[in-house]
Amino acid sequence: MADWYLASEDLDDLALGCAMLGSGGGGDPHYAVTLLRAMLARGATIRIIDPGALSDDDIAVNVGYVGAPFTLIEKLIADREIVAGIEAMQTRLPAPLRALIASEIGGFNGLVPLIAGGLTGLPVIDADGMGRAFPRSDQVAFAIYGHSATPTVVSGERGEAIVIESGSCDRVEMLVRALSVAMGSKCFAVDYPLSGRDIRAHAVPRTVSLARGIGADIRAAAGDAHDPFAALSESLRVRRGIDCLLLIDGIVMGREHGTDGGFDVGSAIVKEPGSGGRAVTLDFQNEFLVAWQDGAPLVSTPDIISVVDSDTLTPITSDAIRYGQRVKVIALSAPLLMRSARALASVGPRAFGYAFDYRPISGGGGDR
């Protein structure tokens, strides 16, 4: 695929698509969209390149914010933290950085590399490390497929940059989270230095384009007076190679939650209207992980579970679910890269403490 340059017209679609792929998590893309719109208005050039355009030995790094969604709405983005992190990473690399890649396409972080690209002039690879969003940074495909997280750079608004020289992926995740708390529950992380070869093998390809496409599909389908979901599902299958299931069309009947190890953990119940209607329960840990019906799992991670407004199909994040919302719960097939036995050990239901195995929603059609 050809390179493309980000335009203002792409932003609303990108934000919608990132929210859909966020599986209920990943934070609000609004702030990133606002900043990108302002940057483009000032003449910033942001180039998105296909993974196929990288040479085997090109070096790229994974970028994204780590922290509480709640902090990210008060301590907004500061250019300096992004530039300082990328510059510090550059000093540890054997050759000039060629490009940036998103750790997760879901939510706010799906748009962060575009901001970093606009600030540094580096192109952004049309791919990401999860194909969605997950709670932990070591649930990225690069960790799953054996790449080192280090050197990892954590940077903050003062321009300070902390380098973690070595350590296992889960150890680095723990240290980064502790640093994030010390820096005000928000920091910028640059990690997983990868070669072009690694990216082609182990990144989920073309997810920036995909997010933009999904956003356009949602907008088009929402205008379908007959059956918006059918229109969306058809378009995702035919144009994006994604299987899509409607789990339930109903009303949010309740949401329970608490915190566990720094994550927002809980469940929400969606019920069909009328007595005797089906009910689906959604478990979440920041992201929606499992959809249950009558005590049996309907759909589970790594497939994407998204709760959308019944009429507009706009995704609703797990922390914004409220009693009485009319919603559709839909499932999107995960990319093959996140469905291998190796990936499932890290992001399948058992990795989140459930005692059942993953069963894909797709009948083999959505094999992106």
Place this chain on the structure above:
Amino acid sequence: MKRIGIDVGGTNTDAVLLDGLRVLTTIKSPTTPDVTTGIKTALAALIARAGPEMREAGAVIIGTTHFVNAVVERQRLNRVTAVRLCLPASSSLPPFVDWPSDLRELVQQDTILLPGGFEVDGREIAAFDDRLMEDAARRIADSGVEAVAVSGVFSPLRGDHELRAAEALEKFCPNVSVTLSRDLGRMGLMERENVAILNAALARLARVTTKGFREAIAASGLDARLYLTQNDGTVMSAEAAERAPVLCFSSGPTNSMRGAASLSGVSDAIVIDVGGTTSDIGMLVNGFPRQANGVVEVGGVRTLFRMPDVLCLPLGGGTRVHADPLRLGPDSVGYRLTELGRVFGGDVLTATDLGVAAGRAAIGARERVADVPSATVRWFEAAVASMLENGIESSKTRAGDIPLLAVGGGSFLIPPELKGVSEVLFVEHHDVANAVGAAMAKISGEVDQIFSDVGREDAIRTATALAQERARDAGADPGSIETIEIEDLPMAYMPGNSRRVRVRVAGELADV
């Protein structure tokens, strides 16, 4: 205490005289472009009808859409300089960044970012810099701008930097009106800052308007205190409204819900206000409208503050009924109903006509709808019920059947039996529910704060005490203060078992 409630709507200005909860007199008069004249006229009409009893009124409480209309219409706004205490954080998204360009050009004088603000755990992001603040204040004084909006990172949690900025502004530019974001908004720096800037942009209009209201009261010969109703169904003094006009933005739907609660004596219910074009559905919890949790756009600006959660459906007395195939609205003849509706002699079939055909109301000439087939009437009743039932289901905050309060000129369209509803109550004086809601509004206090390393009970107790103190300071009778709403949210990622607690309390206006 006798009180006068006035609702200044788009078409009518309604006024009522209340003794306690009893409605003594009501009047309707046309709204005038000059709001003060409209109030004078309404008061004169009310005095003419109520007689000497009016002199005993101790308070005039006004609900107005004047301020929100100024923002929506881009009229009567003054310029604003935004000062944000945040550096070195939050620098990439400066104030005004997400505003519609026409409004930004009209309002933005200058933006100044300074060191300061706080972390989520209460540490300073950077120390407050007196010297830089002084420079900024002098620059503001030299610019001649009328109003300044001050925001700071996590200021609802710790507001001391915003307060120090206010002190400096008071010292170096004493004639400038200052809005602090901590006094108005919730968590979310950009949204809270936007609220502060909108508020500052209304500074001049708020001064002129409250002055006009006072003059209107004085000219009527009343010796009454002036209050304005705010978004959450409570009132503030004219002085407080002058400082915080944004808090009056959504008083229309709020007052109609509060009025419905008072007129019916029911405090937990669904309220449906059926107007000429639309129906507003809201949920009363403890006699107050449930608040929206999310972002609310005002005139294209993203804000996050106290607003009632109201669902608007395309069903009103003037909603057109189309034939072949039968279809309800969504278009409406609106205020021309009494000219175009069938029962009024026109030739447009409207919801009102079908309501009359169904025998739900005796309005106009019933014989003019005698030819409407009974199948059409049955279809209409089913279509209305289905639309309302869906709306009711989305608006409810809990499962189970609850009462429904029907208000507004078109409330006769509401069927007496609906799914999810225990009973439908048609209240007396429903056509002036807004003004009644204004007249009986209470005074509130609110706290929205993060607590760390404190148990849930202690956190709620501390927050409640602080909210009560704020209500007392605002003029509530201490003995009458009740808790309206408690919300606590455990927070992801934060150290030390943090939770965010929001408490709202309200009490009766204290007698002077």
